[in-house]
Amino acid sequence: MSRVKLSGMLALLVIGSLPAAVHATPNDDPSRSMSLSPAASSDVEQPEEHEENQEDEDDPSAEVPLSPFSSIPREDVERSLSRALSSPDASFCNEKLAAVRDDPLLCSLSQLSVRQRCPGLRAACAAKPAPSSASDSSFAGSLLGKGLATVGNLVFWLVLLVLLLVLMVALARILVGVEFVAPDPRRKALPLSPSAASAVPRHVGESDVARLWSLAEQSALSSHFEDAVAALQAALIHALRISGKLHVSPAQTNGDYLRALRSDESYGAARDVFRSVEAVQFGGAPASAELYRRLFERVQPIVVRVLSVLLLCAFCFAESGCSNALSGLADGGGRGLGVLTQVLRDQQVTVRRRIRALTEIESDVSAILVVGEQSDEAWPHLLKFAEAGGMLVVTESSEALAKATNVHYLSETYKGRLDLPADLQKVPLELSAVARHALDLGAAVQGEQTYALAGKHPYVAERSYGDGTVLYFGDDEFLSNASLSVGDNALFVVNLLRNNGRVVELVGPWTGGGASSTLSSLTKAGLGALVAQLALLALLFAWHGGTAFGVRRDPVAVRRRAFRDHVLALGESYRRARATRFALATYGSWLIERLRERLSPQQPIGLIDLAGRMAAKVEQPESQLMLLLTEAREAQDDLNVAQPSPADLTTLEKLESLTLRAGASK
Amino acid sequence: MNLEQLSNELRRIETEVSRALVGQESLVEHVLVGLVARGHVLIEGVPGLGKTLLVRALARVLGLSFRRIQFTPDLMPSDITGSTLYSQKLGEFSFVPGPVFTELLLADEVNRAPAKTQSALLEAMQERSVTTDGITRPLADPFLVLATQNPIESQGTYPLPEAQLDRFLLKLEVGHPSQAAEAQILHNYVAGFDPGELSHLTQISSQAAVVAMQRALGDIRIAREIIDYVTDIVRRTRTHPSVSLGASPRASIGLLNVARAHALWEGRDFVIPDDVKSYAHAVLRHRLQLQPDAELEGITADHCVDAVLRDAVVPKTSA
Numbered sequence: 001m002s003r004v005k006l007s008g009m010l011a012l013l014v015i016g017s018l019p020a021a022v023h024a025t026p027n028d029d030p031s032r033s034m035s036l037s038p039a040a041s042s043d044v045e046q047p048e049e050h051e052e053n054q055e056d057e058d059d060p061s062a063e064v065p066l067s068p069f070s071s072i073p074r075e076d077v078e079r080s081l082s083r084a085l086s087s088p089d090a091s092f093c094n095e096k097l098a099a100v101r102d103d104p105l106l107c108s109l110s111q112l113s114v115r116q117r118c119p120g121l122r123a124a125c126a127a128k129p130a131p132s133s134a135s136d137s138s139f140a141g142s143l144l145g146k147g148l149a150t151v152g153n154l155v156f157w158l159v160l161l162v163l164l165l166v167l168m169v170a171l172a173r174i175l176v177g178v179e180f181v182a183p184d185p186r187r188k189a190l191p192l193s194p195s196a197a198s199a200v201p202r203h204v205g206e207s208d209v210a211r212l213w214s215l216a217e218q219s220a221l222s223s224h225f226e227d228a229v230a231a232l233q234a235a236l237i238h239a240l241r242i243s244g245k246l247h248v249s250p251a252q253t254n255g256d257y258l259r260a261l262r263s264d265e266s267y268g269a270a271r272d273v274f275r276s277v278e279a280v281q282f283g284g285a286p287a288s289a290e291l292y293r294r295l296f297e298r299v300q301p302i303v304v305r306v307l308s309v310l311l312l313c314a315f316c317f318a319e320s321g322c323s324n325a326l327s328g329l330a331d332g333g334g335r336g337l338g339v340l341t342q343v344l345r346d347q348q349v350t351v352r353r354r355i356r357a358l359t360e361i362e363s364d365v366s367a368i369l370v371v372g373e374q375s376d377e378a379w380p381h382l383l384k385f386a387e388a389g390g391m392l393v394v395t396e397s398s399e400a401l402a403k404a405t406n407v408h409y410l411s412e413t414y415k416g417r418l419d420l421p422a423d424l425q426k427v428p429l430e431l432s433a434v435a436r437h438a439l440d441l442g443a444a445v446q447g448e449q450t451y452a453l454a455g456k457h458p459y460v461a462e463r464s465y466g467d468g469t470v471l472y473f474g475d476d477e478f479l480s481n482a483s484l485s486v487g488d489n490a491l492f493v494v495n496l497l498r499n500n501g502r503v504v505e506l507v508g509p510w511t512g513g514g515a516s517s518t519l520s521s522l523t524k525a526g527l528g529a530l531v532a533q534l535a536l537l538a539l540l541f542a543w544h545g546g547t548a549f550g551v552r553r554d555p556v557a558v559r560r561r562a563f564r565d566h567v568l569a570l571g572e573s574y575r576r577a578r579a580t581r582f583a584l585a586t587y588g589s590w591l592i593e594r595l596r597e598r599l600s601p602q603q604p605i606g607l608i609d610l611a612g613r614m615a616a617k618v619e620q621p622e623s624q625l626m627l628l629l630t631e632a633r634e635a636q637d638d639l640n641v642a643q644p645s646p647a648d649l650t651t652l653e654k655l656e657s658l659t660l661r662a663g664a665s666k
Numbered sequence: 667m668n669l670e671q672l673s674n675e676l677r678r679i680e681t682e683v684s685r686a687l688v689g690q691e692s693l694v695e696h697v698l699v700g701l702v703a704r705g706h707v708l709i710e711g712v713p714g715l716g717k718t719l720l721v722r723a724l725a726r727v728l729g730l731s732f733r734r735i736q737f738t739p740d741l742m743p744s745d746i747t748g749s750t751l752y753s754q755k756l757g758e759f760s761f762v763p764g765p766v767f768t769e770l771l772l773a774d775e776v777n778r779a780p781a782k783t784q785s786a787l788l789e790a791m792q793e794r795s796v797t798t799d800g801i802t803r804p805l806a807d808p809f810l811v812l813a814t815q816n817p818i819e820s821q822g823t824y825p826l827p828e829a830q831l832d833r834f835l836l837k838l839e840v841g842h843p844s845q846a847a848e849a850q851i852l853h854n855y856v857a858g859f860d861p862g863e864l865s866h867l868t869q870i871s872s873q874a875a876v877v878a879m880q881r882a883l884g885d886i887r888i889a890r891e892i893i894d895y896v897t898d899i900v901r902r903t904r905t906h907p908s909v910s911l912g913a914s915p916r917a918s919i920g921l922l923n924v925a926r927a928h929a930l931w932e933g934r935d936f937v938i939p940d941d942v943k944s945y946a947h948a949v950l951r952h953r954l955q956l957q958p959d960a961e962l963e964g965i966t967a968d969h970c971v972d973a974v975l976r977d978a979v980v981p982k983t984s985a
Contacts, residue, residue, distance in 0.1 A: 234984035250979040255940035281982045282889045283936030569958035576825060 072347055072498055077491045080346035084339045085117050085485055093118035093485060109486050112416060112432040117485050207248075209239050209303060209310075216296075225287035226280055229295055233277045236270060236299045239306040254278065269298040309540075334482035337371065337506065343490055347498050354505040357512040358382065364503050367391040371476055371508040376400060378511070387466030393497065395476035397437075405463055405470055406445075412438040414454040417487075421450045430487040435459060437474045451496065460496075471496060580648035584655075585639045588632025591655055595662060607633065618661045628654055672879050673933035676702070679727050679870045686723040686867055687716050688854065689847020695931065696838050696948060697724065697812065702879045703927035705835020705920060706791050706811040708776070708826075708952060715840045717814045719861050721772040724812075726864045729872045731806070733765035734772040737779040739824075743786035747796045761798065766790050769806045769873065773813040777823045784830055787811065791833040808876050828911070828955070835920045836945070837952035879930065886926040887936040891981030896921050896942055902974040903954055908965050911955035921949045939980045947971050 085093045206212055216231035237257060240246040246260055254274040261267045273295050279285040341351045354368075358381035361368070368385060370393060379400035386392035394401060397409035418431035431452055438457030441448065447464025459474040477483055484490040497504055522528050574583045596605060599613045607629050615622035631651050635642075667675070680694050687694065693709075697720065700707040709717050718734070725732030735746060748764030765771065766787070776784065790796055791811055795804045813834065815826075831837075843851065896918055904912030925941035932941075951967040 230982070230984070237984045248984070250983045251976050252983070253940045253943050253980050254938070255944065278938045279934075279936070282892065282938050283887060283934070284889075565962055566959070569962050572961065573958045 072491070072495050074488075074491055076347065077343060077494055080343040081117060081339065081485070081490050083346070084342035087338075087342075090338065090481065093481075108415060108434045109432060109482050112434070112486065115430065115487055206234065207238050207241075209235050209242065209306060212238060213303060213307075216292075220289070220292050223289075225289060225292050228292050229277050229280055229287050232292070232295050232299050233273055235303050236273055239299075239303045240266060240270070242306050242310070266302050269302060273298055335477065335480045337479065337481070339481040339484045339490065340479055340493065341506075343484070343494050344497060344504060347494060348502065349498055350503045352503075352505055354507050354511045358385075358507065361385050361390075361505075365390060365505050366502060367393060367497055367504045369393040369479070369497070369504060369506050370395065371479075371506055372396065374398065374507065374511075378507070379404075382507070383465070386468040386470050389467040391469050391471060391497075392465070393471045393473065395473045395479065401470075405465060406442045407461075407463060407470070407472055408440040408442070409474070410438045410440050410457060411436065412454065412457055414438065414457075414459075418452040418454055418459055420452060424451070429492055431489055431492055432487045433459065433475070433478050433483065433489075435474050435478075439472050439474055452492070460492075462496075578644050580646075580652070581635060581639060581642055581644040584632065584648045584652050585635040587652060588629075588635050588655060591659055592629060592632060594659075598662070614658070614662060618658070625658070628658065667875075667878060667882075669882065669885070669930060669935050670933050672882055672930060675871060675875065676879070676931055679724075682727045682868055682870050683720070683723045686859075686861075686864060687720050688850045689843030690716060690720065690840065693720065693838060693840055694724075696836060696945075699924060699927045699931055699945070700836045701728075701808065701810050701876065702883065702930060703835060703920070703923040704808070704880050705923065706813070706833060708831070708834040708837045709812060709814045709840055710817050710837065711814070711840030712816065712842075715842070716861075717812075717840065718772060718774065721770060721812045723864055723867060725770045726867045727870050728770075728876060729869045730769035730808070730876065732770040732772070733768035734774060735765050737773060737775045737777070737783070739778060739780060741779045741783045743783050744798075746783065746786045747790070747798055750799050761801070761803070763803075764796075766796060767803075767805060769808055769810070771809070771811045773811055775815060776813040777815040777826055780824055781827055784824070784826060788830055788833060791830075808873065808880060828953075831952045832914055832916055834952060835924065836948040838948055839951075882930060883923065883926045885935060886929050888922065888926065889936070889981070892925070892937050892939065892942065893922070895939055895978065895981050896925070899942070899946055899974055899978050900950075902978060903950060903970065906970050906974060908957050908960035909954050909970050910957050913950050913953040917950060917953050921946065924949055943975060943980075946975055950974075 084090060206215070212231050212235035216228045216235060219225070219228035219231060237246060237248055240257075240261070241248045245264055245266070246257055248257075258267065258271055258274065261270055276291060276295055280287045280291070344351045358378050361381065365385070368382060368390060370382065373396055374382070376399075379398055382392055383400065383404050402408050412435070414433070414435040416432065418433055420427060420429060420431075433454060435454045438454050438459055439461055441450070441458055441461055441463070445463065447469075448461065449463075450458045450461045452458070452460040454474060458472075460472065460478075462469050462471045473479060478489065479493060484493065519528075522531050571583070574580065592607075592610070595610055595614065599605070599610065599617070605613075608626065611622050611626040611629055614620070614625045618625075628651070632655060635648070635651075676698055680691065680698060683694050684691050697707055697709075701724075709720075711717060721734075722732060724730075735741075744764065746764050746766050748762050748767065750759050750761050752759050773787065776787075790805060790809075794807070794809050795802050797803070811834075816823075817839075842848075900913045900915075900918045900921065903909055903917075906912070921942060922937075924945045925937045928941040928945060929935070929937045947968055950971050954967040954970055956965060956967060956970070
């Protein structure tokens with residue numbers, strides 16, 4: 001790509017830029033901007049550019065410095081930005097309190113740029129004065145965050161402590177038991193609550209053992225012993241259900257439950273309880289404090305055992321919930337990468353998070369954006385990728401990277417607009433950043449390009465590495481949603497990343513988290529402890545309740561009934577009703593008519609002629625056929641007077657045989 | 667005698683009868699419950715399971731009179747009820763009672779007699795009396811008909827009409843004994859047991875004691891919820907999709923009486939849902955007329971009763 005061609009692209013960008021956006025300062029070190037970066041030389045098809053290039057080929061004054069920011073029109077990026085920032089996911093931009101909640105960085109950036117695309121953000125920042133400087137804001141933000149974190153931690157542990165205390169008290173009450181003291185009979189019974197006073201006892205429909213247990217205690221303390229013993233019985237039944245010993249349903253009687261418990265150790269206790277409660281419920285026996293105490297002692301060991309297991313499970317699950325170390329990156333927040341992803345995708349760039357390890361990088365990947373710190377094992381693979389011709393985009397320093405490229409990160413705070421180097425001064429870009437780092441490029445090397453300066457230090461630069469390049473950003477915050485929402489930061493970044501190809505992968509803490517096996521997947525998802533606990537629980541249940549988790553039964557075959565089945569059913573009904581005479585009369589009548597239709601369709605004939613024609617057809621003596629037809633006719637005539645006899649069935653069989661031979665069944 | 671004593675006596679009767687009829691304890695219990703509930707029992711089972719032996723042993727242990735009628739296609743009604751005959755010696759007509767005038771009547775192969783003869787039992791079973799020549803004669807008290815029929819349908823059998831089936835309180839299905847019980851039967855046979863000779867059985871009860879048991883049913887308490895449960899079950903049989911004709915109100919009364927009798931058997935003075943549920947099959951199975959297509963699909967009355975019991979909500983349930 002010639003300089004002439006690039007100058008045309010620059011002209012296009014100048015035409016399309018906003019008038020108020022021009023801001024450029026001279027570069028202190030112009031020599032650093034002389035070479036052509038591989039990224040800028042990307043050969044992306046742009047039909048309009050070719051036309052412009054043809055017109056400018058003869059212009060000798062078109063020695064404008066190279067601009068890598070012209071391959072994507074500003075309008076396209078603005079459109080993408082508008083769509084991304086208006087999305088409900090971009091919470092930092094749409095919610096008025098986002099700036100306060102999210103990060104002080106947002107307010108700082110909103111003050112830096114003239115073109116702020118998030119009016120809600122600016123309003124929120126105006127409501128709460130933004131910190132005076134980046135360092136102050138960072139400090140205040142960190143103070144606020146630390147304060148909130150401390151309070152949150154305190155509340156969390158307080159709640160946990162209270163929960164533990166409650167559980168321990170509950171466990172102690174169950175294990176030790178509550179000494180029941182019979183209320184003074186002179187004292188008037190406590191009034192029942194409306195629900196208790198209703199016709200349906202409160203324990204009906206309740207399946208929670210702890211609540212039933214509590215209900216029994218409450219009823220006993222208020223001298224409603226009938227309800228109390230019924231609730232005790234319900235608690236016992238549901239405790240046994242949880243133990244896997246019973247299947248509980250409204251159609252099951254106590255006898256059914258006892259039959260299920262016949263070989264169980266709890267059979268005796270259950271039998272005693274059931275008999276006593278039935279005597280109260282159906283026999284009119286009085287429910288007394290003594291009865292309640294006796295049943296309580298029988299039920300308590302069984303219920304306690306079940307509740308203990310439940311509490312143990314609760315503790316186990318609580319632990320596994322705390323051990324979940326999953327964390328995610330909020331793409332919609334101020335520090336997220338949602339805007340960058342969206343804008344790149346709008347430019348037909350495939351953006352994907354890399355979950356797999358970096359050991360084998362696919363050939364279609366054109367650029368890798370490294371977000372956050374990476375392990376030492378990752379860097380050789382990343383540098384190898386760059387060396388092979390890919391674009392490596394980095395935002396933080398690392399020892400391996402510095403050693404390989406001799407580029408270091410300096411701790412320099414800078415808040416304000418970024419300058420463009422001398423060779424790009426004519427590019428109308430408004431870049432802003434709240435920077436904490438700058439770049440130290442060291443000695444100039446071939447294939448190096450500085451794109452933006454934070455004060456006197458390079459902030460965005462590119463350097464050749466092998467066949468590829470390494471693109472440096474001073475901070476990862478420059479790529480964040482908040483940063484891209486102001487000025488021309490988005491246009492700048494998208495052009496840099498887009499130029500190199502079509503597939504950009506984001507490498508971050510999630511990279512290498514992909515699992516090679518199911519076990520590894522569970523472990524990496526933080527579910528290992530949970531699954532282990534579930535397996536342990538399943539083993540406990542299997543050991544306690546047996547291995548039959550379901551009742552085996554043969555599948556029900558849905559049979560389609562054929563017409564033949566209905567006929568057979570009808571015949572069966574006739575047989576049961578001793579209606580053989582009726583069947584003979586009906587069948588005989590049908591057959592005679594059918595034979596007449598077949599043998600003499602033109603004119604009706606009598607039985608004698610019919611028998612004669614039949615004899616000729618089936619080669620059977622005419623007298624026999626006449627006798628058969630006569631019997632069929634007589635069955636019709638004396639249907640109401642004759643008694644059925646086994647001879648009817650014989651005649652029916654003969655008629656059926658005749659039907660088949662005469663072909664009347666067709 | 668109080669309820670506990672009556673219950674104990676019933677248990678002793680069962681034990682004694684089981685000395686002769688090995689491996690059919692459940693059948694004995696059901697027959698005794700039917701007897702206490704003043705009902706008649708239809709026993710269905712293949713030949714050779716000891717149905718006749720059961721009745722004879724029962725008669726012996728209960729101290730009741732026993733007659734047997736072998737039903738055949740040519741059996742006449744008067745062969746059951748008795749008839750008036752002219753006595754040349756006395757020069758007058760006198761009534762000769764039929765075998766129905768007994769306390770325990772075994773109607774063997776009851777479905778081999780025609781409907782006319784079967785209907786001769788209708789009045790006896792329901793009214794507990796027999797009318798011949800315009801004179802109504804009461805039957806003995808207690809009066810229990812134990813009828814047997816072969817489940818294998820064959821030529822020469824006449825299905826019992828619904829009206830008569832409805833008069834049987836219980837229909838019991840006798841199965842083959844277990845291997846251990848069958849081995850015990852053989853041991854008894856080798857040791858000299860003679861089914862025709864039951865003198866070794868001890869008479870435990872008496873006619874008066876049986877009547878006392880039947881009257882004690884009136885002392886068994888029935889909660890309102892139990893009555894609702896019984897009616898719920900019976901009504902559900904009428905709406906079951908596989909049933910063309912459900913159980914009658916007589917079935918409801920029978921189920922209630924049987925539940926009371928079972929409570930007495932258990933020594934309780936009140937009925938619980940288990941009493942109802944455990945006898946629902948025996949009371950209802952012969953009163954349900956199935957749809958022809960359901961029969962073709964192999965659905966039986968017991969399946970329908972199972973479905974009904976699965977849907978009926980037990981009173982005062984803990985679920």
